[in-house]
Amino acid sequence: MKEILWTANSMKKQQGVSTAFLSAATVKTVQNFHASFPEYQPTPLRNLSNLANKLGLGGIFVKDESYRFGLNAFKVLGASFAIAKYLAKRLDMDIQDLDFALLRSPAIKKRLGEITFVTATDGNHGRGVAWAARQLQQKAVIYMPKGSSDIRLKNIQAEGATASITDLNYDDAVRLAAAKADEFGWVIIQDTDWEGYKDIPEWIMQGYGTIAAEALEQLQQYKAAKPTHIFLQAGVGSFAGAIAGYFSDYFGQNKPKISVVEPDLAACIYKSALAADESARIVTGDMATIMAGLACGQPNETGWSILRDNGELFFSCPDEVTAHGMRVLGNPSGDDSRIISGESGAVTMGLLCLLLTDPKLQTAKAQLGLDETSQVLLISTEGDTDPDAYRKIVWDGLYANESL
Numbered sequence: 001m002k003e004i005l006w007t008a009n010s011m012k013k014q015q016g017v018s019t020a021f022l023s024a025a026t027v028k029t030v031q032n033f034h035a036s037f038p039e040y041q042p043t044p045l046r047n048l049s050n051l052a053n054k055l056g057l058g059g060i061f062v063k064d065e066s067y068r069f070g071l072n073a074f075k076v077l078g079a080s081f082a083i084a085k086y087l088a089k090r091l092d093m094d095i096q097d098l099d100f101a102l103l104r105s106p107a108i109k110k111r112l113g114e115i116t117f118v119t120a121t122d123g124n125h126g127r128g129v130a131w132a133a134r135q136l137q138q139k140a141v142i143y144m145p146k147g148s149s150d151i152r153l154k155n156i157q158a159e160g161a162t163a164s165i166t167d168l169n170y171d172d173a174v175r176l177a178a179a180k181a182d183e184f185g186w187v188i189i190q191d192t193d194w195e196g197y198k199d200i201p202e203w204i205m206q207g208y209g210t211i212a213a214e215a216l217e218q219l220q221q222y223k224a225a226k227p228t229h230i231f232l233q234a235g236v237g238s239f240a241g242a243i244a245g246y247f248s249d250y251f252g253q254n255k256p257k258i259s260v261v262e263p264d265l266a267a268c269i270y271k272s273a274l275a276a277d278e279s280a281r282i283v284t285g286d287m288a289t290i291m292a293g294l295a296c297g298q299p300n301e302t303g304w305s306i307l308r309d310n311g312e313l314f315f316s317c318p319d320e321v322t323a324h325g326m327r328v329l330g331n332p333s334g335d336d337s338r339i340i341s342g343e344s345g346a347v348t349m350g351l352l353c354l355l356l357t358d359p360k361l362q363t364a365k366a367q368l369g370l371d372e373t374s375q376v377l378l379i380s381t382e383g384d385t386d387p388d389a390y391r392k393i394v395w396d397g398l399y400a401n402e403s404l
Helices: 024-035 049-055 065-070 076-091 106-112 124-135 150-157 170-184 199-221 238-254 268-275 301-310 319-330 347-357 359-368 387-394
Strands: 005-008 045-047 059-064 116-120 139-144 162-165 229-233 257-263 311-317 375-380
Touching (some): 005 359, 024 199, 045 199, 076 106, 076 124, 116 124, 124 139, 124 150, 199 238, 199 301, 238 301, 301 311, 311 319, 319 347
Parallel strands (some): 059 375, 139 162, 229 375
Antiparallel strands (some): 045 059
């Protein structure tokens, strides 16, 4: 296995970029909107107490997003809320006065007319955009980067979207979607931001806040007042930034220690942290990692700013790390719950296990202060969104770490 690279954060700030847009009060509004969908239920938070004992930790809690709205991934939370916020603005209404039933009512549809939402995606985000557009009787066009899974493509098309796999990498597919939006008057729903395009990416981040709010409520039910450590996977960094921002805003100086985890072929956040000059770095090329949902080369500036100010350590991981995490979650210890986690969902579990067992990572473990008092929160962001790939990894041992 290639080496796991990591760097400590030398840029942390007590007073950095504002996280007020991810405050508990704001996210409660988001959560209320999501709760208006008939499909809404909080996703389970699994207490893996046997694994925690085995690894010498106080607790390991995994939020299982494979149950989200029947779509097998978390992304729909950001897509649906961003679309709702856009529609609220177009209707000159407050989002607090809009719920799912009203948004899809004939009267509102008549006022809005026909809208086409467009995005670039490896699969999960595009499926969320397509699902939300169909629910609200609007249209969606989805562009996927080269190497995308045919199964994920078909799942998007099953939601009624016009979807295709391009010959572009992810970031170039984003640029294509933006160009098509300009050409045809479509509305782009993307969590990557750029000059003049900031509101919708921030609304997407707010949508992800529902995960954090649910997790905190569920942790309190387990009598874990707060996590001491959170490991967050990053693509463009909007998901990681959203969760880090919520917990940082909620707990202030007593926030958990936050680690950011990326695939080594698309480690734009890690490279930004390594440079340590506060500016985001861009990764180019094919980014041919099995962690397709994290294969993004250009950071979301808002997400990066939050992670820059609040992150503890930043990790760059080869594909074997997430494959290990998939197998650990899918084959639980004792009576721990089984979690089906896909390639982009399990990298944090794989890394956590290696941090506790691999002598080469003992300095990182010590810097994080992981011990028998630690309460660790992970988020499995997707299930087996590509079932064939999942079985090849978990059943057949593809991407095995031979050093274990």
